[in-house]
Amino acid sequence: MKSKILFLAVTLLSTITFSQTKLGTVNSDLIIGKMPQMKNVLRRVENYGKKLDSTFQIKAKEYKAKVDSFKAEEDIMTETDKNNRIQELQNMEQEIGKFRKNGSTMLQVQRDNNMRPLYKKLSETIAEVAKANGYTQILTTNGNQFGYIDEKFDITQLVLDKLGIKE
Template identity: 40%
Template structure:
């Protein structure tokens, strides 16, 4: 029993003395410099225009129904008025849902399109972590206050992905 306790204590002590090496990366900066990012932006813009067109179509339909209703309201029976009003209210709700869902759909599409770029970066980060013995990598966009520049692997990842590195970025 004492031997087990000593072995466990030794292992825990060894683990606590293991050296920690922390690095940082700015994935947003890397993605903004990737050639594929321009294509992602174009696809998102096209998708956004498609969503906007669907919304505009519904809004135009809504305006036509409101106009027709106001012009002919006096000729409608009470039951027809209620039916037309119900139809207009449903269109208002549909437009509101489309507005809400458009933003969510655009975000989902953006995530789908950016996932391969993040995967590429992740693969290179994994290689650098193994080669250089990092124990932690933090993304700079998550409010990191300070880290010494020599621990920033952003430029290393960009070079491995054959992304042109600007001189000012390489110096930072």
């Protein structure tokens, strides 16, 4: 008998607990895209990309100059000099290949580093809005496939308002 009462009490408490859950959604990509700081992030990443491209162009010109020099002097070189220059050119090719391969990774790291403060600010603002409006959980709508979302639980506009961003 006691176990039945305990079971009913636990069931009742869990039902009450679940009924107090308020779930909301937010479109974080939309908000991040509208944040004024985003223009600065894009500009910094673009400038960094140009710097990487400039460095790559310098390396490519150096390589081309050494190849042209090698071709021009190949006939008068000793076998040892040829082998040394070929090895030097191969090393430069590998270096250029690594730089090209790492360039996109370096650009992504730079973008992530610049975006981190925006995501932090967004996260803090979402938490404030959620607490102020009694939400217990907030899901992001971007990147997820929802079958149905009731617009009255979407706090995207509330977060935009809190950040002072006008549409």
